[in-house]
Amino acid sequence: MTKQNLILVGGGRFGREVATWISVLDLPFKLLGFIDDEKNSPEIIGPIVEHKPRKDALYLTCFGSGLSRNRVRKILENNGARFANFFDPQVRSASSLDGLSNCILLGHIGISNNVTLGNDLLIHGFASIGHDVTIMDGVTVGAHGFVGGGATLGENCTVHPNAAVLPSVFVGERAIVGAGSVAVRNVQADTTVFGLPAKVIAYGKHGA
Incomplete structure (x- = not known):
């Protein structure tokens, strides 16, 4: 090779x-x-x-x-x-990974059908991405993160390890879903949410 x-x-x-x-x-x-x-x-x-x-x-x-x-x-x-791109051999995707740039999919990751993926992604091991999800540029999904069917992750947002974004929930640009949290409703841009269910704990833009 x-x-x-x-x-x-x-x-x-x-x-x-x-x-x-x-x-x-x-x-x-x-x-x-x-x-x-x-x-x-x-x-x-x-x-x-x-x-x-x-x-x-x-x-x-x-x-x-x-x-x-x-x-x-x-x-x-x-x-x-x-x-x-860095695609771990253990990644299993029912959606196309063609055309991506500067993405790291690290470890055993499941990506369902009709998923739209952006560039500059970092998705860690054992993350699960449901059907019809949209993940925009610069998104980070931590280990064991879950993104439910029809959800949208806006540019440069972060879903920390063991956190879940429930189906059809929208997470805005640069927003943060804290570790172990469950986002049951939309998360506004530049907002940090934490807890079960996730509640807003901080506002404001996060540095690069």
């Missing part, structure tokens, strides 16, 4: 986790190193801000924040970078 050159954007703990899984799962990538503005180690080949994308390599952002994944991808794409 021919392996594609890959540069990971972000050399922190999550970036190193992704690098380890690429090796363990024997994915079709040859890791060239990391670019990072803050870290300094032999594996860091340079900063993001000064990086000139290589034509012979693909890129993948490794940030927990969807805002950061989306923003950095667009900056590098504007300079000519091409982006990969």
